[in-house]
Amino acid sequence: MASNGLAAAVLLLLVHIGLLSSSCYADDPFVYFDFKVSYITASPLGVPQQVIAVNDEFPGPTINVTTNNNVVVNVRNKLDEGLLMHWSGIQQRRSSWQDGVLGTNCPIPPKWNWTYQFQVKDQIGSFFYFPSTYFQRASGGFGGFIINNRAIIPIPFATPYGDIVILIGDWYTRNHTALRKSLNGGKDLGMPNGVLINGKGPYQYNTTLVPDGIDYATIPVHPGKTYRIRVHNVGISTSLNFRIQNHNLLLAESEGSYTVQQNYTSLDIHVGQSFSFLVTMDQNASSDYYIVASARFVNESLWKRVTGVAILHYTNSKGKAVGPLPDGPQDEYDKTYSMNQARSIRWNVSASGARPNPQGSFRYGSINVTDVYLLRNAPPVTIDGKRRTTLSGVSFVNPSTPIRLADQYKVKGAYKLDFPEKPLTGPPKMETSVINGTYRGFMEVILQNNDTKVHSYHMSGYAFFVVGMDYGEWTENSRGTYNKWDGIARSTVQVFPGAWTAILISLDNVGVWNLRTENLDSWYLGQETYVRIVNPEENNKTELPIPDNALYCGALSHLQKPEDISSGVTITASISTVAVTVLTILCTLMSISR
Known part of the structure; x- marks a missing residue:
């Protein structure tokens, strides 16, 4: 049985190499990642609870790639239910097979592996990934996804000193199965228990509102340097206002489009949205500074505990952040401010994007x-x-x-x-x-x-x-x-x-x-x-064929072959990675021979 499984794996490897061989003449390298999605116990708001981790990290690791890279992500589902990873904002050109939502993909069964493979074609910018099935995002499993410009395409601002990913979102101390049960029972979820910043609870800026012993996020920076800060609202349903005490947020990009650069003292970031700001560390470092994500369009007197607070720490800081948090917009029942702010965000039509031609064309x-x-x-x-x-x-x-x-x-x-x-x-x-x-x-x-x-x-x-x-x-x-x-x-x-x-x-x-x-x-x-x-003229130029590792469910369940444990799951699950490695060697040899 094991030898048959190995033979099948070798045959599948050869098929992969054949399918990918045309890439020898393309300057689009492969990058690969291995994700183990599992439960761990964490206490982001001081209460032990089950969260979903990627590679034992909560939040998960940031995927960092470059325009036109071919991205290969092997996902090992260690949960007790089906799993799909969704790449929010990644356009999956010609390949909805890899999108990771229930309308297009069968879930990865518990304890199985599945490999996503897609190209970040002609894209740049700030995105994130998350599990899309069974309300799992409410328990975590999310992380940042950065697509950098190719070196030949200039960015419309000076190269920042550093790149920082910040994940904000409302959070419940009940896990996703308990929240799902409430929804199935016809109930509202009620008020969240807090707001997390990078998977951690609020800094104790107020001893009445924030209990002792909560771990908070600290972001170290160097004085005088400018950083690109990418902020994603990965929460459930709460719009959040993001701000950094005494620092301007120069908006530069949103979900793959460069914006007209404008300074904001704070910006409303709604559920699922991503922005990147250029922030210059131009303060005197007499103390650390608050990073705040606070709920919008709610009764502030009831929601004061639902505020995320992290710390911006200058390397030459002279002390801890003290005093009240910087004020957010004072328009609890007036939405006009937020709408006007949204209308002010414009596309930078003179900037080059992922393609050499100006986006404004x-x-x-x-x-x-x-x-x-x-x-x-x-x-x-x-x-x-x-x-x-x-x-x-x-x-x-x-x-x-x-x-x-x-x-x-x-x-x-x-x-x-x-x-x-x-x-x-x-x-x-x-x-x-x-x-x-x-x-x-x-x-x-x-x-x-x-x-x-x-x-x-x-x-x-x-x-x-x-x-x-x-x-x-x-x-x-x-x-x-x-x-x-x-x-x-x-x-x-x-x-x-x-x-x-x-x-x-x-x-x-x-x-x-x-x-x-x-x-x-x-x-x-x-x-x-x-x-x-649907393209009425079927061809592989407008849509890639069904992947050879497609999962089957519903009326097609009979087509699904069992995972071959005896031949070693690692061999079958990593076949795309092996094929890519072999192909890279072959391409190099062919290049040398020419």
Whole structure:
């Protein structure tokens, strides 16, 4: 049995080399990572609890790659339930097979390995990864994902002295299974227990609000140096205001797009959003400084304990941070400040991006719109006795056979291509209802928030143009307010309660792509759909073929072969890595011979 398994592994290795051999003539190197996803015990808010770690780290390690790298991540699922890793904001050009969400992939079974392989084609910027299934992000498993420019492409600012990743987010002392049970039982999650910064609780800036003995994050810096600080809101549902005491935040990039550089004393960062700032350490270091992430649009008197506080420590600091925290925006019930701040974020159309051509050469404002979808949410409703959330009256039901897999094998009835262009007028329904996108079309999506809280919306596989937002109901006349020149291109955008946000999407990435709220509780209860984009002329240039390690479930479960323990899981799981190593050697030899 073992020899048969080894033979199969060798054969699979040869297949991988054959598939990758064309890369010998491309200057796109492979980089690989090994992720062990498991439970550990940690006490981020002073209470021992089960968290999800990557390589025994909470948060997980930062993935640091360069534009056009081929990224290979071997994931070992040490959890007791299925797992998918999602690469938020990474566009997965031509390969929704690697996106890591339930509509496109079968979960990695417990105790199994699975290898992701994708190219960060023509992308730069600040992103993060997280587990997308079963509410697991509420227990951790997340980490930063940096894509650097190639050396031949200049960045629109002086090279920073250092690069710092900061992960902020609301946090509960109950783990994801307990939170999931509450949602399944028709209950709200209630107020979070705190806000974490890099997986740690607040510095004890106030002995009444913060108990003793909580470990906090300290970020060391050198005086006079400028750092690029990449901040990601990886939380469940709370918008956070980010600020550093006595320091300006020069906004430089958001989710893969360079911005017009503007100074902010603080910035609202909504769930799922990523920003990078240039921060110069220009203070006198008489003491350390507070780094603060505080909840927005909530009753401050009730939420004072839900504040994340870390420490910015100059190497020549003369003492600990003292005194009250720096004030955030004083607009508890007035959302205008935050919306105006969001509108002020503009695309730097003169900067070079991942490609040599200026980003501004893509004039989205002059492209004809081919599809229009008005997506309206609402507070949770009861459908068939279950508490659910909706988009346009449809509460999405994840299919037992993922959509892209069902297409590949022509499984009938797995989903419906009937998502409404306008909200349903009848009672809400639970369906696996999908948007039928037009390949190379240009889609306008209006996100109308009729809920009572801020929502963030994300679309996998794409960066879309944020062209407008305002309060009230969107109408045809609202298009007159659109920014048709330098609206920021990003993958996650906020929609304020009682307001709308309009985005434009160029549908050039073939596949099945998730469109969802990033608010984890609402996402879990059904506020999502998928956009299916098919090239009528099938070819491997617009979409890569199904990977040879594809997992099967639902109606295709019979195609799934058991993991071959006897031949050694490591051999099979690492086959892509081995193939890459062998290919690299072959390419080098071929280069020398030429």
